Amino acid sequence: MIFDNTIHAFEDARRIARRRLPWMVFDYIDGAAGTEYAERLNRDLLRALWLQPRILKNVQHRNITTPLFGKQAGLPFGIAPMGMCNLSSPKADILLAGLAAKHKIPVGVSTVASTSLERMIELSQGHAWFQLYLSGAMEGSNRLVARAKASGYETLVLTVDVPEVGRRPRELRRGFKMPFRIGPRQFIDFACHPLWSIPQVMMGKPEMANFGGEHGEFDRTESRAAATWDTLAQIRDDWKGNLVVKGVVSVEDAKRLHTAGVDAIQVSSHGGRQLDGAKPAILALRDIRAAVGPDMTLFYDSGIRSGEDIVKAYAMGANFVFLGRPFSFAIAAGGARGLTEMTDLLADEVSITLAQLGLDDINDITSDVLAPNPNI
Numbered sequence: 001m002i003f004d005n006t007i008h009a010f011e012d013a014r015r016i017a018r019r020r021l022p023w024m025v026f027d028y029i030d031g032a033a034g035t036e037y038a039e040r041l042n043r044d045l046l047r048a049l050w051l052q053p054r055i056l057k058n059v060q061h062r063n064i065t066t067p068l069f070g071k072q073a074g075l076p077f078g079i080a081p082m083g084m085c086n087l088s089s090p091k092a093d094i095l096l097a098g099l100a101a102k103h104k105i106p107v108g109v110s111t112v113a114s115t116s117l118e119r120m121i122e123l124s125q126g127h128a129w130f131q132l133y134l135s136g137a138m139e140g141s142n143r144l145v146a147r148a149k150a151s152g153y154e155t156l157v158l159t160v161d162v163p164e165v166g167r168r169p170r171e172l173r174r175g176f177k178m179p180f181r182i183g184p185r186q187f188i189d190f191a192c193h194p195l196w197s198i199p200q201v202m203m204g205k206p207e208m209a210n211f212g213g214e215h216g217e218f219d220r221t222e223s224r225a226a227a228t229w230d231t232l233a234q235i236r237d238d239w240k241g242n243l244v245v246k247g248v249v250s251v252e253d254a255k256r257l258h259t260a261g262v263d264a265i266q267v268s269s270h271g272g273r274q275l276d277g278a279k280p281a282i283l284a285l286r287d288i289r290a291a292v293g294p295d296m297t298l299f300y301d302s303g304i305r306s307g308e309d310i311v312k313a314y315a316m317g318a319n320f321v322f323l324g325r326p327f328s329f330a331i332a333a334g335g336a337r338g339l340t341e342m343t344d345l346l347a348d349e350v351s352i353t354l355a356q357l358g359l360d361d362i363n364d365i366t367s368d369v370l371a372p373n374p375n376i
């Protein structure tokens with residue numbers, strides 16, 4: 001089916017995106033730390049979890065909406081923060097904000113987003129969550145937090161698993177840099193991918209829109225290694241809205257965060273982009289849920305590729321789930337249409353999975369939907 005560009009499953013989006021994107025951009029999105037073992041393991045372990053089908057229950061009417069920070073999210077999954085989203089397509093951020101507004105789901109706005117945080121909260125009709133990378137000196141971070149407050153953000157996501165940016169060999173081989181630089185190799189790469197390059201040239205090179213001019217510059221490779229628990233306490237003091245700490249896979253850290261007054265923990269290994277040998281995030285989720293008890297709000301991301309994966313993450317203890325690469329590839333593959341197809345297919349898969357499990361409400365998922373797998 002050479003000419004069928006419909007997205008029926010995640011792998012369709014990735015395959016079409018791979019064809020359209022310059023090699024450098026594809027490798028930036030798809031790549032991960034080291035040998036990419038952690039990235040694969042996240043996906044493999046999710047797949048290896050067994051679901052327990054149940055029969056003869058009335059599951060005609062099914063609910064996949066779920067409570068999230070006092071509101072009702074229209075879908076049980078949201079959009080993880082991704083830096084420089086507009087590399088997948090010049091309108092990516094705008095499309096993601098529109099999706100968030102339509103379904104009342106969160107869209108993460110990265111510190112290094114390609115659309116300003118002020119514009120994203122407006123476009124998403126209040127559904128944007130601002131993701132903060134701590135800068136070496138706290139002044140830059142404090143300024144960003146002040147801007148998030150002033151523009152009406154209710155939720156701040158503090159990413160803590162990037163004391164240093166992980167070494168991602170595929171990015172290094174392609175000469176990927178932020179801010180974006182175009183040398184002879186990139187020029188040839190872009191010339192070979194006109195479906196991507198022409199719109200990008202027309203719209204101007206993607207920028208880190210939260211920086212520049214009066215807002216100063218951002219250095220992606222700058223060490224953030226000086227941040228400590230005191231830094232977190234300072235941010236907690238300063239930020240009265242919802243505070244999410246993202247990038248946690250340690251039970252000890254999660255217990256400490258529980259008492260540090262954060263509103264939610266996002267269990268994540270950054271999609272395998274930081275530490276090749278990291279403990280698989282999905283197993284960390286199960287262990288952290290067991291340690292912090294049922295009341296702490298836990299979010300999950302890393303390796304989710306289908307509605308079944310989403311259901312499995314809920315069964316392992318998540319209250320809400322985020323995806324990164326699937327949205328990026330969907331936009332690269334098919335723009336607004338691609339994004340709608342990906343979102344609809346995930347929602348549909350969640351709903352069908354519930355039916356197979358004999359459930360009519362995503363909020364009724366417990367670990368009982370998992371069948372014991374002797375290999376895990």
Ligand SMILES: Cc1cc2nc3c(=O)[nH]c(=O)nc-3n(C[C@H](O)[C@H](O)[C@H](O)COP(=O)(O)O)c2cc1C
Nearest residue numbers: 029080081082083110159270271302303323324325
């Ligand atoms: C291209 C790309 C850029 C990312 N940029 C950020 C970022 O700026 N801040 C952040 O907290 N996480 C960032 N992440 C990590 C995602 O928020 C999320 O943890 C990860 O993508 C989830 O894994 P998945 O892609 O397998 O769904 C990025 C991920 C990708 C793929």
